[in-house]
Amino acid sequence: MDDDAPRQADVAREHNRQAWDARVRKRQxxxxxxxxxxxxxxxxxxxxxxxxxxxxxxxxxxxSGGGRQSILYAAAGAIVTVVDLSREMLAxxxxxxxxxxxxxxxxxxxxxxxxxFAAGQFELVVQPVSTCYVPDVxxxxxxxxxxxxxxxxYVSQHKQPASLQAAVQASPLxxxxxxxxxxxxxxxxxxxxxHREHGTLEFLHRWEDLLGGLCRAGFVIxxxxxxxxxxxxxxxxxxAHRSRYLPPYVRIKARRLADATPVGGRLWTxxxx
Numbered sequence: 105m106d107d108d109a110p111r112q113a114d115v116a117r118e119h120n121r122q123a124w125d126a127r128v129r130k131r132q133x134x135x136x137x138x139x140x141x142x143x144x145x146x147x148x149x150x151x152x153x154x155x156x157x158x159x160x161x162x163x164x165x166x167x168s169g170g171g172r173q174s175i176l177y178a179a180a181g182a183i184v185t186v187v188d189l190s191r192e193m194l195a196x197x198x199x200x201x202x203x204x205x206x207x208x209x210x211x212x213x214x215x216x217x218x219x220x221f222a223a224g225q226f227e228l229v230v231q232p233v234s235t236c237y238v239p240d241v242x243x244x245x246x247x248x249x250x251x252x253x254x255x256x257x258y259v260s261q262h263k264q265p266a267s268l269q270a271a272v273q274a275s276p277l278x279x280x281x282x283x284x285x286x287x288x289x290x291x292x293x294x295x296x297x298x299h300r301e302h303g304t305l306e307f308l309h310r311w312e313d314l315l316g317g318l319c320r321a322g323f324v325i326x327x328x329x330x331x332x333x334x335x336x337x338x339x340x341x342x343x344a345h346r347s348r349y350l351p352p353y354v355r356i357k358a359r360r361l362a363d364a365t366p367v368g369g370r371l372w373t374x375x376x377x
Contacts (some may be wrong), residue, residue: 105312109190109239109240112239112289113216113238113239113243115185115241115305116237116238116239116290116305116307116368117214117216117238119191119304119305120189120190120237120304120305121189121190123192123301123303123304123305124188124189124192124193124304124309125190125273126191126194126303127301127303128170128190128192128193128195128196128322129192130299134170134171134302135315136170136171137170137171137172137175137196137200138171138175138176138200138273139214140285142172142176142361143175143179143204143323145178146176146177146180146272147180147206147255149176150176150177150180151230151259153356154257154259154327155228155230155257155259157181157199158177158180158181158182158184158228159180159182159183160180160181160183161183161227161228162182162183162185162225162226162227162228163177163182163184163185163227163228163229163230163376164184164185164186164187164221164226164228164229165184165185165226165230165231165247165252166187166211166215166229166230166231166234166244166248167188167189167215167231167232167234167235167237168186168187168188168230168231168232168234168276169186169190169193169194169196170188170193170196170197170202170275171193171196171197171198171199171208173186173232174186174197174201174207174208174210175200175201175206176304177199177205177230178206178207178208179204179206180240181207182228183207184207185208185209185210185211185221185226186206186209186210186211187210187211187212187213187215187218188206188210188212189212189213189214189215189255190296191212194210194211194212195279197210198210198322208213210352212298214238215231215234215235215244215247216238216240216243216244216247217247218247218248218250220285221251222251223250223277224251224252224253224254225251226251226253226256227252227256227257228256228257228258228259229251229252229256229257229258229259229260230259231248231258231259231260231261232261233262233263233353235260235262235309236262236263236268236306236307236308236309237304237305237306238305238307239290239307240313241262241309241313241314241317242313242317242320242321244318245318245320245321245323246285248321248322249321249322249323250361251359252361253360254360254361255292255359255360255362256359257357257358257359257360258323258356258357258358258359258360259355259356259357259358260356260358261331261353261354261355261356262309262336262353262354262355262356263306263348263352263353264330264352264353264354265285265308265309265310265311265314265352266281266306266350267299267350267351267352267353268283268291268299268306269282269283269284269285269308270282270283270299270346270350272294272296272297272299272300272346273341274340274341274346276296278349279346279349279350283305283308285308285310286310287308287323289307290305290306290307291305291306291307291308299343299346299352305356315356318356318358322360322361322363322365323359323360324358324359324361325356325357325358326357326358326359327353327357328355328356329354329355330346330351330354330355330374331351331353331355332351332370333347333351333352333353334347334348334351335347335348336348337361369374
């Protein structure tokens with residue numbers, strides 16, 4: 105991490121806190137609480153394939169305020185804590201939990217700082233797409249490793265780097281790469297993109313950090329999927345059409361090893377000095 109990284113993280117944190125508070129007030133995408141029909145059958149809306157039966161499990165919804173994730177897992181019987189840096193997003197969780205008679209603990213903090221939790225406090229950690237809002241994803245992984253029990257599961261979803269590199273609209277040549285893969289600092293702002301959240305600061309994370317960083321933090325990757333959003337008959341320029349060429353997300357199932365001590369150093373490759 106470069107010398108300016110801590111300041112960059114502070115700037116991104118405060119900027120994104122304000123951006124998500126504003127998105128809630130405007131009722132924009134990803135700020136809609138769980139609907140009645142979803143809560144009628146919560147097991148159909150949550151991940152039971154990877155997580156199994158969550159009833160009675162100590163579960164952390166990480167960086168996932170908004171009145172949906174935490175509510176669905178609580179309705180399925182989990183003992184839920186939800187963390188988010190946006191107090192407006194967390195207010196939605198508290199509101200819906202009160203309306204439904206569900207017990208959900210809310211904690212306002214960044215995904216990079218889980219110091220208020222004890223080591224091994226959770227059995228499951230679930231994180232929707234949100235690591236794109238922090239400059240260093242490996243800091244998040246280390247925090248998660250500390251608060252998970254040995255053998256606990258961490259299911260996270262991330263924006264794929266190539267999707268963040270590419271143009272929003274297709275040119276005659278297709279969706280061209282506009283941003284370098286090896287870069288620092290936040291991505292340039294973009295308007296009208298279904299792949300980005302307008303008004304936020306987002307960061308591209310390379311695969312060596314998304315996957316290698318997870319392993320070095322003390323996890324073993326058990327499965328990986330690319331959620332399908334492509335449609336063969338989608339109109340050019342739509343989310344579904346672009347997803348045919350650039351899958352937007354990756355979802356990772358990782359298990360915390362008994363010894364989750366972060367591993368230092370870098371992977372050796374031919375020609376490396």
